[in-house]
Amino acid sequence: MGSAGRSAPGPAGRSAPGPAGGPAVGPSVPADSVPADSVPADRALAYRALAWYAEAARDLPWRRPDAGPWAVLVSEVMLQQTPVSRVLAVYSAWLRRWPSPRALAADPPGEAVRAWGRLGYPRRALRLHAAAAVIDREHAGHVPDDLDALRALPGVGAYTAAAVASFAFRRRQPVLDTNVARLLTRLFADGTRASDGLLRQTLDRMLPTEPAVAAEASVAFMELGALVCTARSPACGPCPLRSQCRLHSSRGLVSEGSSRPPNGASPPSGQPELAGAPRRPPYRGSVREARGLVLAALRSSPGPVAAGTLSLACPDATRRASALAGLLADGLLQALPDGTYALP
DNA sequence: AATGCGTGGTC
DNA sequence: TGACCAAGCAT
Structure with a gap:
């Protein structure tokens, strides 16, 4: 058993978990002093x-x-x-x-x-x-x-x-x-x-x-x-835990339905959340997409497919080659001796 | 531990 | 309209 604070799941160290949390936030108690009756x-x-x-x-x-x-x-x-x-x-x-x-x-x-x-x-x-x-x-x-x-x-x-x-x-x-x-x-x-x-x-x-x-x-x-x-727009109105929710109360009694607490954390300092979130590479035109196209062709065929068929499904030769290599390596695809491809 | 891995819906 | 999101896992 850890001695981890039982209030916020967050590391007790950060963001001053001070008792300041207030009594209204429910299961929030200073770390250490916790015992069983709070369970x-x-x-x-x-x-x-x-x-x-x-x-x-x-x-x-x-x-x-x-x-x-x-x-x-x-x-x-x-x-x-x-x-x-x-x-x-x-x-x-x-x-x-x-x-x-x-x-x-x-x-x-x-x-x-x-x-x-x-x-x-x-x-x-x-x-x-x-x-x-x-x-x-x-x-x-x-x-x-x-x-x-x-x-x-x-x-x-x-x-x-x-x-x-x-x-x-x-x-x-x-x-x-x-x-x-x-x-x-x-x-x-x-x-x-x-x-x-x-x-x-x-x-x-x-x-x-x-x-x-x-x-x-x-x-x-x-x-x-x-x-x-939910991730984007939580509906706090019907939430049975609303009265115990620290974020909700910190928002100052958001009304309902459309109440939209941002995410978990508010950047403590200024941090304009700049280069923070690494952008996901585009799916369109990716090898990832090419894998999908190749597999879709395989799925739609009852048996092995010819290389030419795959060229049609995924015209970009470079990405197609990468996709094939990846699928082969992952065991999602089989290369037959006659030059055709099949599901394993 | 940071990455890569599908696909489609939503705002 | 592109970025985010959807009951993660393996390496």
């Missing part, structure tokens, strides 16, 4: 989120009772950096075709890439296939419920492992994704963005004791981040 205050936030979730939750297929661990794993991998709206159709078709890890492992990986469609980051399809093979071979076809075993699966990182352990097996696990991180950062806003470790520690204090309830609370936090405490 329920954090848990109260979870119960508020739970109550809100009971009313506002979306009905998503992977949350239904009939969604087993495999379905949950599939959904979590598909949802990595990908909006729910785009995942829905692919998810259904995927599970219909491969209702178990064993079924997927029995097909060639290229079929997974094909079924992945335009979800993006097609390496995820490859890794999900590889994960299915590991599950089949090393876990008797059952998705493991152990955090470390999950973490060891290809394509499964800290978030996905915690999500599967929690949502599929009702284990009491802090589940930290971008939604929850944003939510906590605003909730305890002290001008800094805490480390993931500290955020998870904070979450752990917030989760109810009963594992199944904790699991539900984790989904509730994520849903809150996805629907209410």
